[in-house]
Every structure is written in C-alpha cells, then in structure tokens.
Amino acid sequence: MFRKEAESLGKVKHRNLTVLRGYYAGPPNLRLLVYDYMPNCNLATLLQEASHQDGHVLNWPMHHLIALGIARGLAFLHSSSMVHGDIKLQNVLFDADFEAHLSEFGLGKLVVATPTEPSTSTSVGTLGYISPEAALTGETKRESDAYSFGILLLELLTGKRPLMFTQDEDIVKWVKRQLQRGQISELLEPGLLELDPESSEWEEFLLGIKVGLLCTAPDPLDRPTMADIVFMLEGCRVGPDIASSADPTCQPSPA
Structure with a gap:
C-alpha cells in the first residue's frame, strides 16, 4: 500500500509543488521519502528574517510571485482531484531561485499505509488556518483549501499571524475592520x-x-475555486514574465 501510494504521489509534478523523487520501504517498517533540496527554507522563516534584517525585505513583486506560485500549485492539485489539507507558511518551501513550492501534500494516505503509525487521515490542518466547516466535520475539501490559502494570503500581505489575535477576533475580522x-x-x-x-x-x-x-467567506459555496484565484492574481500584475489571463490578447499562463 505504501509503495502504491508513493508511486502515485511521485507522478504529481508541477513547478510550484515539491516533487517526490524516490522512496524507501524496508524493515522494520522504515519509511523514507526523497524530495529535492530546498535551500531557502520556508515562507515562515523568510518573513521572519525579512522583518528582522535591516535592508532585507520582500517587495511587492516578490509578495505577488509567492502568492501566485502557491495558488498555481494548489490549483494544479485540485485539478488532479487532490486536496492538500494543511496550507500554512511552513509548507511553502523555496528553491535556489526563491520560487515557491507547496509541500506536504498527499501524505495522509502514506501515513495510513504505514500500519505501525497512528492514522492522521482525520487531520484537518493547522490551528489558525482551518476552515469553519472542516473544524466541524473533520473533513477537508477544495473549499477548505481555498479558505486556508486565503488566511495564508492575508498573513503574507499584512504580516499578522493568525494566532496573534484574541478569541473574539481573527485576522479576517481585523482586516475587514481596517x-x-x-x-x-x-x-x-x-x-x-x-x-x-x-x-x-x-x-x-x-x-x-x-x-x-473572498477565499475566507463563511459559506464554502461563496469561495472562489483555486483556478479562479489564479486568474485574479494573474490580473494583479502584467509584465514580461507574468501574462495575465484576464487580458484577451495574452495566452493563459500554464498550470
């Protein structure tokens, strides 16, 4: 079962996803997964360093490229009938060129396929990013991923962490009030x-x-799909490296 799931996951390839290059399954129930090395850490570390190092900040084009890369990777997963289930800063990794790669997707089935490990198939993500309906049902869907992406996007743009607010307030309410x-x-x-x-x-x-x-709308049916989100974010900036699919004279960017 582990080999089958690992081989299936290894076929999921996109420039904004981490790619499973290999795996090892041997006694006594040892399971290893091999991914490309990402030398520039994760988004949580990048934002933390940017806020503490004088003169080293993420400008708007970098913010936009990061958000668009994550959205494209997640949209590809959804088009492949997969759900991520744990969108957060720590699961966005950067290669040597600081291109964003979404990680930790598809691992639920791999854990379930390992008999000596407790099942995490009911996990619905990380506190602060979990959609209201996922918290109630214990099930993640595409709409739940869209909600988590919305929280991550607001966090990326405002620098406010989801868990820094009081019980009566959250990052969505704070942004709306401002x-x-x-x-x-x-x-x-x-x-x-x-x-x-x-x-x-x-x-x-x-x-x-x-x-x-829009992504964090209370009703899941009111949230845009990740394909729609990519479309909107592509329209934010039109340049030599980013063609907007909102412009009929431009070809849509590849998934």
Missing part, C-alpha cells in the same frame, strides 16, 4: 510600507487583500 475604517496603511506588511498610495502596486495590494477575503 478596510471599513479606511486605515489601509495598517494592513501593510513591513516590507510593503514604502508602497505609494497613488501607484498601481497599491491597487494590486488591495486586490490581493480582497482575494484573501
């Missing part, structure tokens, strides 16, 4: 403080915030 008060500058992650309110990048940032709020 928007209602017109305190847009309060939303900016430290690396984005230099954004010009009159610039197109400011508008792109606001669109990113709105995408995050």
Whole structure:
C-alpha cells in the first residue's frame, strides 16, 4: 500500500509543488521519502528574517510571485482531484531561485499505509488556518483549501499571524475592520510600507487583500475555486514574465 501510494504521489509534478523523487520501504517498517533540496527554507522563516534584517525585505513583486506560485500549485492539485489539507507558511518551501513550492501534500494516505503509525487521515490542518466547516466535520475539501490559502494570503500581505489575535477576533475580522475604517496603511506588511498610495502596486495590494477575503467567506459555496484565484492574481500584475489571463490578447499562463 505504501509503495502504491508513493508511486502515485511521485507522478504529481508541477513547478510550484515539491516533487517526490524516490522512496524507501524496508524493515522494520522504515519509511523514507526523497524530495529535492530546498535551500531557502520556508515562507515562515523568510518573513521572519525579512522583518528582522535591516535592508532585507520582500517587495511587492516578490509578495505577488509567492502568492501566485502557491495558488498555481494548489490549483494544479485540485485539478488532479487532490486536496492538500494543511496550507500554512511552513509548507511553502523555496528553491535556489526563491520560487515557491507547496509541500506536504498527499501524505495522509502514506501515513495510513504505514500500519505501525497512528492514522492522521482525520487531520484537518493547522490551528489558525482551518476552515469553519472542516473544524466541524473533520473533513477537508477544495473549499477548505481555498479558505486556508486565503488566511495564508492575508498573513503574507499584512504580516499578522493568525494566532496573534484574541478569541473574539481573527485576522479576517481585523482586516475587514481596517478596510471599513479606511486605515489601509495598517494592513501593510513591513516590507510593503514604502508602497505609494497613488501607484498601481497599491491597487494590486488591495486586490490581493480582497482575494484573501473572498477565499475566507463563511459559506464554502461563496469561495472562489483555486483556478479562479489564479486568474485574479494573474490580473494583479502584467509584465514580461507574468501574462495575465484576464487580458484577451495574452495566452493563459500554464498550470
């Protein structure tokens, strides 16, 4: 069962997903998975370092590319009839070129396939990122992944951690309150403080915030699909390396 699941997972390949290169299954119930080495750590570490090192920050184009890469990887998973189930900063890894790779997907079945390990098939993700319906049912679906991505996107753009709020407030409510008060500058992650309110990048940032709020709609049926999210994020920025599928003169970016 482990070999079958590992071989199936090894066929899932996308530029924004970590690729399973090999596996080992031997006595006594030893299971190893082999992935490409990602030298630039994960998104949680990257944001932490960016907030503490003078002069080293993530500018808006980098924020956008990270968000778009994660969305593309997750959209590909969904198109392959897979659900991630644990979207969070720690599961976004970076290669030598700082391109984002979504990791830790498809491992639920591998754990279940290992008889000596406790089953985690009912796991619904990490506290702070879990959708309301997944918390109630113990089941993750594509809509749950979209919710978790929305939380991650708001965290990426604002620099606020989901668990830093009180019991009566969360990052979604906080973002909505700042928007209602017109305190847009309060939303900016430290690396984005230099954004010009009159610039197109400011508008792109606001669109990113709105995408995050759409993803975290209370009703799962009101959330956009990951394919729709990629479409919206591609429209945030049009440049030589990112063609917007919203522009009829441009070819859609490959999945």
